[in-house]
Amino acid sequence: MCWHVSMAQNVLGGELEMCGLEPLTGFYRDGCCNTGPDDFGVHVVCAQVTAEFLEFSASVGNDLSTPGPHFDGLRPGDRWCLCAARWQEAFEAGAAPPVILEATHARVLEWVDRASLEAHRLG
Numbered sequence: 001m002c003w004h005v006s007m008a009q010n011v012l013g014g015e016l017e018m019c020g021l022e023p024l025t026g027f028y029r030d031g032c033c034n035t036g037p038d039d040f041g042v043h044v045v046c047a048q049v050t051a052e053f054l055e056f057s058a059s060v061g062n063d064l065s066t067p068g069p070h071f072d073g074l075r076p077g078d079r080w081c082l083c084a085a086r087w088q089e090a091f092e093a094g095a096a097p098p099v100i101l102e103a104t105h106a107r108v109l110e111w112v113d114r115a116s117l118e119a120h121r122l123g
Contacts, residue, residue, distance in 0.1 A: 002015075002016045002017065002018060002030065002031070002032030002034060008032070008034055008105060008106075009105070009106040010101060010102050010103065010104055010105065010106060011101050011104045011105070011106050011108055011109060011114065011117060012101050012102060013106070014102065016032060016033070016034065016102075016103065016105055017032075017100075017102040017103045018031045018032055018103060019031060019032055019033050019046035019079050019080070019081055019100065019103040020046070020078070020079030020080065020081075023072060023074070023078060023080070025046075025079060025080045025081045026043065026081045027039040027041070027043040027081065032081075032103070033045065033046045033081035033103060033104060033105045034105065035105055035107055041083040041085075041086075042083055042084045042085070042107060042108075042110075042111070043081040043082065043083055043084075044081065044083075044084050044104060044105035044107050044108045045081065045082040045083070045084055045087040045099055045104050045105075045108055045112075045117075046079060046080075046081055046082075046099060046100040046103035046104045047079065047080060047081075047082050047087065047096075047097040047098065047099050047100070048077060048078070048079050048097055048098050048099075048100065048122055049064070049074050049075075049076060049077070049078050049079075049080055049097050050076050050095075050097045050098075051076045052095050052097075053090055053095050053096065053097040054074060054076065055095075056090050056093055056095035057086065057090070060086075060089065062086065064080070079100065079103075082097075084107070084108045084110065084111035084112060085111055087099070087108075087111075087112060088111050088112050088116075091112070091116055091120070096116075096120050097120070098120050098121065098122040099117055099120050099121060099122060100121075100122050101117060101118070101121055104117065
């Protein structure tokens with residue numbers, strides 16, 4: 001269960017679930033894809049990143065694989081809260097990673113249609 005934002009809903013209409021603790025993800029680094037007025041990137045898509053997605057993201061200027069200050073870099077298989085617009089961009093390019101719908105915030109539906117998310121549902 002995610003506690004940063006009370007009553008946050010996932011894309012399925014239920015309570016927002018945890019996305020990942022190793023590495024610790026989320027805009028608020030609480031393991032959940034919560035969002036708020038200070039999250040300009042709207043990090044609401046809980047995804048299991050793939051090599052293809054990481055390569056795509058780096059090619060459009062967001063290298064998530066290279067370690068940096070306070071960030072170890074992502075590896076294929078890691079769960080991470082992605083920006084809604086970036087996931088949609090990857091989807092359109094054929095490089096969208098699978099998503100965990102129970103841990104994906106309902107706000108994603110402002111950028112991505114539910115059918116696209118369901119088609120990329122993990123498991």
